[in-house]
Amino acid sequence: MKSWTEKLNAPARAEVKAAPVSIAGMRAGEIMLVPTPKLVDDYIRAIPEGAQTDVKSMRKALAREHGTEVTCPIYTGYHLRTVAEAAHEMLSRGAPLSEITPFWRVLDAKTPTTKRLSFGAEFVAEQRAREGLEN
Numbered sequence: 421m422k423s424w425t426e427k428l429n430a431p432a433r434a435e436v437k438a439a440p441v442s443i444a445g446m447r448a449g450e451i452m453l454v455p456t457p458k459l460v461d462d463y464i465r466a467i468p469e470g471a472q473t474d475v476k477s478m479r480k481a482l483a484r485e486h487g488t489e490v491t492c493p494i495y496t497g498y499h500l501r502t503v504a505e506a507a508h509e510m511l512s513r514g515a516p517l518s519e520i521t522p523f524w525r526v527l528d529a530k531t532p533t534t535k536r537l538s539f540g541a542e543f544v545a546e547q548r549a550r551e552g553l554e555n
Contacts, residue, residue, distance in 0.1 A: 424502055424505035424508075425506045425510065426504070427457060427502050427525075428458065428503060429458070430457070432456040432458070432478040433456065434455055434456050434459055436451060436452070436453055436454070436486065437454065438450070439451075439452040439490060439492070443494075444493035445476070445493075446492075446493060447490075450488075450490050451488045451489045452483075452490050452492050453482055453483075453486045453490070453491045453492065454495050455492065455495055455499060457499040457503060457506075460496065460499040460503050461499075463478060463481070463482060464521050464522060464523055464525060464526055465522070467526070469522070470551050470553070472526070472548075472553045472554070473525065474525055474526065474528060474531075475497075475500065476494075477532060478491075478496070478517040479491035479493065479496055487515045488490070489511075494507055497532070499541065501533050501536055501537065503521050503523050504521075504523040505539075507522075507523055508538075508539050508543070522547070524544045524547035524553070525551070525553070528544065528548060528553075528554070529541060
């Protein structure tokens, strides 16, 4: 079984295609970005310390950056978890906090992905508090 870090770094290409269904604010037929884990990781790494965004805003920004109308909510959710789990793996292997992807700048207590993290939501809450972000 692949580690989260291997999943994050697996070669993948973003796709642009018509959205197959209406879901999470996206309408069937809209031009949709299907992001890669690295695309999500790069976006989060660019958020400065002490700043935050939410998943909906991240999806809108990724769509704009790639000339699409929407970003796939399902793949965004999968990749958010991959990014968070891979970052936590790096931390548990001894990487300093400053070198891991600051996923807590997107995830908070209300984000469904946070509840699925293998290491729990407490780490997210601690990092958000440390940076003065709302929980």
